[in-house]
Amino acid sequence: MRRIWVAFLLLAGLLFLSAHQGELKRFWQVLQQGEGRYLALAFLFEGIWYLHVALTFSLLYRALGLQERLSRLLLMALSMNFVNMVAPTGGFSGMTVFISEAREQGQSTARAMVATTLYILFEHLGFLAVLGLGLWVLIRRNRLTWVEISASAVMVAIVVGLASVVYLGSHSGRALGRFLAWAARNLNRVAHALHMDDLASEQSAQRFGHDLSRGLAFLRYNPRFLGLLALMGVLSKAWLMMVLLFVFLAFHIPLSPGTWVVTFMAAYLFLVVSPAPGGVGFAESAITLMLVSFGIPWEDATVVALTYRGITFWLPLLGGLLATRLLSMTRAHENARGQDEEA
Numbered sequence: 001m002r003r004i005w006v007a008f009l010l011l012a013g014l015l016f017l018s019a020h021q022g023e024l025k026r027f028w029q030v031l032q033q034g035e036g037r038y039l040a041l042a043f044l045f046e047g048i049w050y051l052h053v054a055l056t057f058s059l060l061y062r063a064l065g066l067q068e069r070l071s072r073l074l075l076m077a078l079s080m081n082f083v084n085m086v087a088p089t090g091g092f093s094g095m096t097v098f099i100s101e102a103r104e105q106g107q108s109t110a111r112a113m114v115a116t117t118l119y120i121l122f123e124h125l126g127f128l129a130v131l132g133l134g135l136w137v138l139i140r141r142n143r144l145t146w147v148e149i150s151a152s153a154v155m156v157a158i159v160v161g162l163a164s165v166v167y168l169g170s171h172s173g174r175a176l177g178r179f180l181a182w183a184a185r186n187l188n189r190v191a192h193a194l195h196m197d198d199l200a201s202e203q204s205a206q207r208f209g210h211d212l213s214r215g216l217a218f219l220r221y222n223p224r225f226l227g228l229l230a231l232m233g234v235l236s237k238a239w240l241m242m243v244l245l246f247v248f249l250a251f252h253i254p255l256s257p258g259t260w261v262v263t264f265m266a267a268y269l270f271l272v273v274s275p276a277p278g279g280v281g282f283a284e285s286a287i288t289l290m291l292v293s294f295g296i297p298w299e300d301a302t303v304v305a306l307t308y309r310g311i312t313f314w315l316p317l318l319g320g321l322l323a324t325r326l327l328s329m330t331r332a333h334e335n336a337r338g339q340d341e342e343a
Contacts, residue, residue, distance in 0.1 A: 027310030038250035049239040060115040082320020085278040126233025134265030169216040177209030
């Protein structure tokens, strides 16, 4: 990645961590009260989840004809989640990590864009299975409110929009280009109404559509690969749900299957659709309020929220910050070594 962009991300991450020192301290204090063996298992499944993400990208890269080591894909996955946390856009800001790495290696940036687009789509599709089950539990328990309905509608809209783009791109680059140009044109109209300059270029949007379409064309001939991606998306959520399960066990908090599903649903849903970076404040509140509504004491609910978010958000944020720096350093070293060999 470019040095200026890396410096900006690292600065944003450090400022974000500095502004939320209180959450980190509370997480550490709460962590010391839990049972060590279950907390160790929670950390283990979080690590498995990151390895799963790297393996998913490895599958996508091979299918698209891109080359990258699994160890580097793991660093890129950590960095991607870090970027998504400090610059939340429903998962799309992390796309820049893979695009930048592909550009540095002289590989197709369009194919890297396709890989990240498909990853985001099937991650969200995997969550829809949990979302449907969670909403059913809330309806059965007469706990469904407009908050969950509104957030779920936004989530479904994101998935439908992304799936539509992928479908268009896999069948017609021209149609996708026209659609994106139309979107850019209407976005600029809104900007003009607010006395702002153009926010998007119609020509760039069309070129982007054609580039994306070339990478997506292979999907028409690989239906089994789509099934594999769907399975990987569901498994991804299973690993994170195991993290949540062991958090409950670590603090000896009783848990029913329905409460387990709904709590995870709330945690992930408000991570994605929250207006705050990484869902800070929103996800914790959603977890706590959901558990309290099911009869779990405030103190226990708060402990679960702080611990789960600490393991799945705050520690990966620190790891992603280091991974982003390491990616930049190793790429600079490889480029320098390549120049020396040419000389």
